[in-house]
Amino acid sequence: MLHTLLHEAGHAYVADQGIPILGKEEDAVDNFAAVIMLNYVDQGADATISAADMFAFESDDRPDYYDFYEYIGEHSFDLQRYFATLCLVYGSDPDAHKDLLDEIEDEYRDEQKDKCIATFEEIDYNWKQVLNIKSEENS
Numbered sequence: 001m002l003h004t005l006l007h008e009a010g011h012a013y014v015a016d017q018g019i020p021i022l023g024k025e026e027d028a029v030d031n032f033a034a035v036i037m038l039n040y041v042d043q044g045a046d047a048t049i050s051a052a053d054m055f056a057f058e059s060d061d062r063p064d065y066y067d068f069y070e071y072i073g074e075h076s077f078d079l080q081r082y083f084a085t086l087c088l089v090y091g092s093d094p095d096a097h098k099d100l101l102d103e104i105e106d107e108y109r110d111e112q113k114d115k116c117i118a119t120f121e122e123i124d125y126n127w128k129q130v131l132n133i134k135s136e137e138n139s
């Protein structure tokens with residue numbers, strides 16, 4: 001719920017501030033929502049995990065095969081949004097979320113955990129850069 005609001009606020013912020021997005025804006029504002037919740041919201045990790053679970057829930061309706069227009073669509077698939085969100089939660093505090101990525105196959109899990117730590121650091125840093133730069137410009 002909060003994730004959805006922040007996702008939409010992210011779109012508005014990007015449009016309002018003219019922030020250059022290099023990649024899928026839908027993914028960028030998902031990341032924005034997760035980073036804001038993880039950094040600034042009380043119990044934000046739990047709320048972010050709930051948001052991820054909603055993506056997993058929505059993914060239960062997925063077809064066995066996607067049509068091509070779905071591959072070219074602006075949103076990543078729900079299961080990708082689920083794992084991308086969990087990845088940020090894990091990366092934000094690996095010790096607190098040791099079991100969060102247990103669904104990932106053993107042989108890939110450790111490597112993926114490392115990637116999630118790096119991914120969170122990068123996305124967190126980049127969004128903070130954007131938010132700081134923009135707030136300084138406005139002050």
Ligand SMILES: [Zn+2]
Nearest residue numbers: 007011026029
């Ligand atoms: Zn969107």
